Amino acid sequence: MKCQELMAALNDYLDGAESSALCQEFQRHLRDCPACQVVVDNVRHTILLCKDGQTYEIPAPCREKLRQALREKWRQKHPSAA
Amino acid sequence: MAVQSPPDDDQALARQAKAGSLEAMETLVGRHETALYSTAMRILRNAHDAEDATQQALLDIVENLESFREESSFRTWAHRITTFAALKIIRKRRGLETVSLEASTEAQESYDQIPHPEFIADWRESPERLAQQRETARLIEEAMEQLEEKHRLVFLLRDIEGLSGEETAQALGISVANVKVRLLRARLRLRELLTRAFGNPARRQEPHRHPHEEAPAKNTRQDL
Numbered sequence: 001m002k003c004q005e006l007m008a009a010l011n012d013y014l015d016g017a018e019s020s021a022l023c024q025e026f027q028r029h030l031r032d033c034p035a036c037q038v039v040v041d042n043v044r045h046t047i048l049l050c051k052d053g054q055t056y057e058i059p060a061p062c063r064e065k066l067r068q069a070l071r072e073k074w075r076q077k078h079p080s081a082a
Numbered sequence: 083m084a085v086q087s088p089p090d091d092d093q094a095l096a097r098q099a100k101a102g103s104l105e106a107m108e109t110l111v112g113r114h115e116t117a118l119y120s121t122a123m124r125i126l127r128n129a130h131d132a133e134d135a136t137q138q139a140l141l142d143i144v145e146n147l148e149s150f151r152e153e154s155s156f157r158t159w160a161h162r163i164t165t166f167a168a169l170k171i172i173r174k175r176r177g178l179e180t181v182s183l184e185a186s187t188e189a190q191e192s193y194d195q196i197p198h199p200e201f202i203a204d205w206r207e208s209p210e211r212l213a214q215q216r217e218t219a220r221l222i223e224e225a226m227e228q229l230e231e232k233h234r235l236v237f238l239l240r241d242i243e244g245l246s247g248e249e250t251a252q253a254l255g256i257s258v259a260n261v262k263v264r265l266l267r268a269r270l271r272l273r274e275l276l277t278r279a280f281g282n283p284a285r286r287q288e289p290h291r292h293p294h295e296e297a298p299a300k301n302t303r304q305d306l
Binding site: 011041049065 | 107124129132199204219222237241270272273276
């Protein structure tokens, strides 16, 4: 397997495109290569962590500003609403 | 008329909002606004711009509410709108008028120069547990900071926002092929940085030297 192919296979493997011949080859590689298996696990964890681990609280003045903007827009759109 | 409290699920709230209920709209937005703001913050990395993007997104949501189909996920729809609002600000930052975020002809990136993993170790704790810890957000931020923006954006759109390769390519005005290479580069770089932060050093593994890595000269690759 060429280096470039191995790298490309890593992406596809992570994305669940496991049916391609390249991915099957990659899977065979993983069985014999604990370091690569850990790398694959690491990447999965990285993605999960970045998804869940970064929540930014909206500062209170900003939250109020957003509320006002939403209401203003709503009134423009629904002029007859109470 | 008796005042009814808004229902529990997004779908019902969206239906009520479409029917004209401001209260339902506000409740629905209230549920998602922190997540939407976080999406904007990750892309824009400053609070002022994130506020602008989130505000624009909320206006776009109200404006386009008719076209939202209640059976779909409000969360996904609202996040897409916010992502595009944030990308628009990035374009403005770069002084770009066109859709593409690339100022000049886009260079085709290759897999050749992506660094191979060096620090390889199981993480000390699960991502779920780490996500709850206070310093984790800062560590992620520091790691993201290390990426070039063009790689970070692909990672954010593909892996965090869940856009497809095609959608990401369109949103950024680059080829699908480049999306793939940049995504891999981002994933591996972040893996490296976060594993240094969270990996268990007692369980560190040596990188496996693959047969193809024994090729001595830069541009010759041995076929196996």
